[in-house]
Amino acid sequence: MIDWDDIRHFLAVARGGSVRAAAEGLGVYHSTVLRRIAQLEERLGAQMFEKLPSGYRLTAAGEEVLELANQMEASSHQLETRVFGRDQSVRGLLRVTLAPPLATHLLMPDFADFARLHPDIEMEILSSGELANLTNREADVAIRVVYDRKTLPLNLHGLKGPEVFGGVYMSRDRLAAWRAGAPDPIRWIVISIHGIPDWASEGEVRTTGVPFRTTDAEAQIVAVRQGLGITTLPCFVGDADPLLVRVPGTDLHMYGTLWLLTQGETRKTKRVRLFTEFVSGRLAAYAPLLAGLSISRD
Amino acid sequence: MIDWDDIRHFLAVARGGSVRAAAEGLGVYHSTVLRRIAQLEERLGAQMFEKLPSGYRLTAAGEEVLELANQMEASSHQLETRVFGRDQSVRGLLRVTLAPPLATHLLMPDFADFARLHPDIEMEILSSGELANLTNREADVAIRVVYDRKTLPLNLHGLKGPEVFGGVYMSRDRLAAWRAGAPDPIRWIVISIHGIPDWASEGEVRTTGVPFRTTDAEAQIVAVRQGLGITTLPCFVGDADPLLVRVPGTDLHMYGTLWLLTQGETRKTKRVRLFTEFVSGRLAAYAPLLAGLSISRD
DNA sequence: CATCGCTGGTGCAAAATCGATCCGGCTGGA
């Protein structure tokens, strides 16, 4: 009889393309993956992978196995979500995934309030980079900014939130200096991989052609605070920062709509319902801030 | 992450009704089953069984899990049977790569025979231009003309076929006209990128210095049929065409040796073996034609 | 009432698995 857990390792290797990448994802050492794959191949009596110097590559037999392994994984995920969905106790784990800026600049105090309100709920905030997959049960609730409603996954249940607008910001001190006639050049601050959004105009100030590139949003904000130049930010970040002001003459632009996403089975649990209701209430209160209506224009 | 193999133990208990009966069926001690069920319940955070003195009985949550566990088992069984039945089954895809002239002028009727003989084999002939890579699984079998045996990839398994010769051909009518003293110039017909092979002499006929260039082999053959001039062709093309004759006084030249190439893993499958045996038989029968020995010299 | 056959549960030693390195080979970019 084959070990079903070997198939989980097989899937990881088939996806990762190498034993080491698979081990990384599985949270084990590559030697373990190596042995489990060897064991699976031995028990099935067929090679699942070609062992190339560049990694493991599926054989024709492996391709056929992959299909069924995916089915097994789907059943396993369903199994987990169904068991989780039956859980009506408040006590337990609740995992929330959302974009880092939303967590650090807006919702973290609300999460703290929620945690104080329900001490039995163990909360886990997944705001590290990329979006977690609800269907794979990597998270229970996702908070996402969606521009086109059609891009929402159909299998998820969505609760619509307020709209999010962004604008062009610079340091308050820098704006004053510029008005006083300071000669230093004003530059665009952009995240390397993004570039300057096409909707962003420079308003009254003029920038030099050379942008200042940062790797992430936090570095970008710090750079703006230092008076390095102008950049685009969500209003809930820029308006909430006392050191920043909108660049005169620039317009707001819609980033998208906030959605609270949950998965069919997990949505039934009490703590997920409690959380989504709590957060959607807070989000509604934040609507003016998110829309950029909370401050008077300069 | 749950251990998928725990689900196999869960299934055994759900069916056997008791831990000991399950252990019996699984070929392990009942304590092992006991621990794995405990581990599964802990990781899922829910009780799968009521622990009665008379045995283990599924809870409501367990009933729901059972459904998905059965799905996983079905996939697992399919997986095993598919891997096991892979080698024996003739059914499936078979991709063959070879040079276009070999396909169009020699082997296509044989491929058709093979396809009729084995209706369950889905055949795909890849004769479009460049040679497919067996190692990359772009094809299962390659038929190639190789001049130097050392150029064969070491990781492939080769089955040697007959040798292929080529000669210089022209239109039968044109040769008659030339002998009758027709004044039209006779030209070399060459494929643009190839040029005139150094081994090809013009024999009795004399050509003008200006060659006629075509883009591909088919256009070259049509041009020769039209009496435009002389060209080099493999014997199995030129000798088989009733409209063409060898240019008197020219010699044959070896193009190379035919090889049937297969890749280590796919070579074991039945359909690949059937195909290589079939084709090598046909190729052996074609040996005189390929060597240019099938016709009497003019 | 004793016994037999079944049940789940537990402690401990043996066996299998895993973690942690080290190694040599291949590849792509400097």
Next chain:
DNA sequence: TCCAGCCGGATCGATTTTGCACCAGCGATG
């Protein structure tokens, strides 16, 4: 050309899992 960064594979001590014996409870049966 060299070198850094991957890759798979082998090794060995540490850890986890398993086998195994033994226990108590329950029910039927003689």
